[in-house]
Amino acid sequence: MTNTSRRKFIKNSTAVVTIAGLTSIFPKLYASVGATQKIRVGAIGINGMGWSDLNAILKHPDVVCTALCDVDNNVLQKRIKELEARGITVKGFNNYRDLLKSKDVDVVVIGTPDHWHCLQMIEACQAGKDVYVEKPLGNSIAECRAMVDAVKKSKSIVQVGQWQRSQQHFRDAVAFVHSGKLGKIRLVKAWAYQGWMKSIPVKPDGPVPAGVNYDLWLGPAKKHPFNPNRFHFDFRWYWDYAGGLMTDWGVHMLDYALLGMKATKPISIMASGGKLAYPQDAAETPDTLTTVYEFEGFNVQWEHATGIDGGPYGKDHGVAFIGNNGTLVLNRGGWEVIPEKGRMDGIAFQRSVDDGLNLHAVNFIEAVKSRDSTTLNCPVEDGAAIAIFSQMGNIAYRTGKKIYWNQETWSFGTEDADKLISASYHNGYRLPTI
Missing domain, CATH: 3.30.360.10 (Dihydrodipicolinate Reductase; domain 2)
Structure with missing residues (x-):
């Protein structure tokens, strides 16, 4: 992928999609959005794909962003301001564990470097959060095995960012x-x-x-x-x-x-x-x-x-x-x-x-709403494999x-x-x- 393609991909990921456009693809999912409670999303690691993933998820009308986290405060403040310009007010954190403690977060997006995926996903599951975690799932064979075991032990819905599957x-x-x-x-x-x-x-x-x-x-x-x-x-x-x-x-x-x-x-x-x-x-x-x-x-x-x-x-x-x-x-x-x-x-x-990332995000939120992990296009077992x-x-x-x-x-x-x-x-x- 060229640098130009990457910039275009991120730009497309942050664009606002109309509900009408999505309802044509998922009519059953959007038929009763007015009666559903908002799913509150927080994102950890928001400089690259984590930001793209979050914005794809935010196109769903049942989702609201409540928190952002990044160890680079320059990136964190930049993203907070970008959301504020869109009428979205969020809390900012530098330590991911503070975000995981928040009672205002139901779903966590993990877009950090690969060596952090395992610890953050497992701790998010232990905190009772649902998770969208970037690929590759883990940075070692042992990490992937532990992550699968952690999801099995929890009740969390976990989607891995292999968006081409959608x-x-x-x-x-x-x-x-x-x-x-x-x-x-x-x-x-x-x-x-x-x-x-x-x-x-x-x-x-x-x-x-x-x-x-x-x-x-x-x-x-x-x-x-x-x-x-x-x-x-x-x-x-x-x-x-x-x-x-x-x-x-x-x-x-x-x-x-x-x-x-x-x-x-x-x-x-x-x-x-x-x-x-x-x-x-x-x-x-x-x-x-x-x-x-x-x-x-x-x-x-x-x-x-x-x-x-x-x-x-x-x-x-x-x-x-x-x-x-x-x-x-x-x-x-x-x-x-x-x-x-x-x-x-x-x-x-x-x-x-079609747009794989947007469809992957909708697939994830649909599974979160139904509490049915079997509907995920890339569950943790497949991401681990x-x-x-x-x-x-x-x-x-x-x-x-x-x-x-x-x-x-x-x-x-x-x-x-x-x-x-x-x-x-x-x-x-x-x-x-x-």
Whole structure:
């Protein structure tokens, strides 16, 4: 996604949608909104996708925002003013635990860096809140497992921000894959070639910016002097906080690879890549990576590259189901079928016609109102499955070995791979025992 596309996406996410437009999509949901009580929403982490998620949820007429939280007071005050300009008055917090204590919050949106998702989601559930948590669900396999257990123990409705699951064209494409018309599928490719992401220049450590609670930003991550490269958006290129493009984009594209193949756990995983484009820049995660997941009868292959957009089939992101009769290529823009000559008819590009984030938000609020988690398009179990799958790819890369997952023991059986199953917690924080 280009920077321009990202700005357009966020702008579209904050635009006001008329109730009339939504009622045409969900007539039963909006038929009696006047008789329902407002659902009070608070958001934690509001600089990027957390803000987009909140604004998508606020388009629902039964929702009101009552609280915002961010460790960067500059961001917090900016967002408070933006809501005030729209006639919305909220309380502001710098510490998420203060927001969770608020009796004026029913639903929590979590848009913080990946290394905070687990603790904040679990504590929100323990506080009796419903949760919309950004992807990837957790920053380690162990975190994802704990988060699933926490939701099962609570009565909370939890939606994971895999918003493509709410788009009709993705569902149509998967239904076609399931029809069998492509014939035997031997390989599924998923990729993200991100030309917008250039080299991150090395910058010196420096003072913490005024208004930033840096210790609270670090939380369970190990101590490190403040560096602008590790803060806000670019945190995702450091192992302490995230998993690079594999967990940033991989959880989206690989999610549909698994849905299409009705697959869950691989037999083996191997990966190769590194900092091949920008070997001397400041990022830690690989700018180029190929990962192969072995399943019974087929493989799933992940590719990512930064600084270039020339991905497979001329697309900078996507999923391709390669069958004996033809190949279905799917991305956020739509899907098509490229036939093998004489074996099937092709299908011209079917364009996306809806807004996945807005639909995902409505799906979440509908589940909150009905108290029925089975209606969620991405419940915590599904978010955990794809986050774990992506983490397996990173572990294969970081160990430099072909690894094998044992679902019975929740381990790989090798010391170097098994030590990466759990994220290291620091500064007095501990992974909750559920």
